[in-house]
Amino acid sequence: xxxxxxxxxxxxxxxxxxxxxxxxxxxxxxxxxxxxxxxxxxxxxxxxxxxxxxxxxxxxxxxxxxxxxxxxxxxxxxxxxxxxxxxxxxxxxxxxxxxxxxxxxxxxxxxxxxxxxxxxxxxxxxxxxxxxxxxxxxx
Numbered sequence: 001x002x003x004x005x006x007x008x009x010x011x012x013x014x015x016x017x018x019x020x021x022x023x024x025x026x027x028x029x030x031x032x033x034x035x036x037x038x039x040x041x042x043x044x045x046x047x048x049x050x051x052x053x054x055x056x057x058x059x060x061x062x063x064x065x066x067x068x069x070x071x072x073x074x075x076x077x078x079x080x081x082x083x084x085x086x087x088x089x090x091x092x093x094x095x096x097x098x099x100x101x102x103x104x105x106x107x108x109x110x111x112x113x114x115x116x117x118x119x120x121x122x123x124x125x126x127x128x129x130x131x132x133x134x135x136x137x138x139x
Contacts, residue, residue: 039095058111
């Protein structure tokens with residue numbers, strides 16, 4: 001094992017005050033978080049930092065989708081929903097095998113709801129149920 005490349009993250013509710021970890025007499029570097037394959041493993045925040053980052057990236061991808069649809073004059077809601085499923089959902093669900101839980105899904109579903117409301121020209125406070133009825137099964 002290469003001690004210089006090995007890192008330690010301690011998962012606790014508060015910042016860790018534990019002793020330094022050692023391997024064969026050499027101290028291992030202790031970090032607050034570690035990013036592995038794009039998923040941030042945070043010592044005190046858990047997966048919350050990853051969820052927030054994915055939501056931000058999803059919003060950026062939605063804005064890019066709107067811009068590109070405007071450039072290409074794509075106004076069909078069914079096609080825009082298909083584009084969302086093909087281009088935005090993979091961004092939002094990246095690494096979900098690791099972080100998937102009900103709370104995280106709700107936080108990322110906000111991006112999908114905002115997309116649907118924008119697609120229909122509704123206000124952010126407009127109930128999502130009426131959006132689903134208006135789309136009649138597109139998403």
